[in-house]
Amino acid sequence: xxxxxxxxxxxxxxxxxxxxxxxxxxxxxxxxxxxxxxxxxxxxxxxxxxxxxxxxxxxxxxxxxxxxxxxxxxxxxxxx
Numbered sequence: 091x092x093x094x095x096x097x098x099x100x101x102x103x104x105x106x107x108x109x110x111x112x113x114x115x116x117x118x119x120x121x122x123x124x125x126x127x128x129x130x131x132x133x134x135x136x137x138x139x140x141x142x143x144x145x146x147x148x149x150x151x152x153x154x155x156x157x158x159x160x161x162x163x164x165x166x167x168x169x170x
Contacts, residue, residue, distance in 0.1 A: 093163060093164075094161070095135060095161055098148070105151075115129045
């Protein structure tokens, strides 16, 4: 069985490199309007249901496509 994995941390690192600065959750919240808790859940890959507005907002922030943020991956039990 496959599950959806997000690449929030990878995209954040790439954006920080491109922009030459680090972003805190508070910075991202101020720029996107997303809740700090939501950002934390994305960073920890704990999202169970993906809200389309949140995903679109993150794609705009990271300047990426949907497929850059979300990917299908094998379940952890199958990968072991």
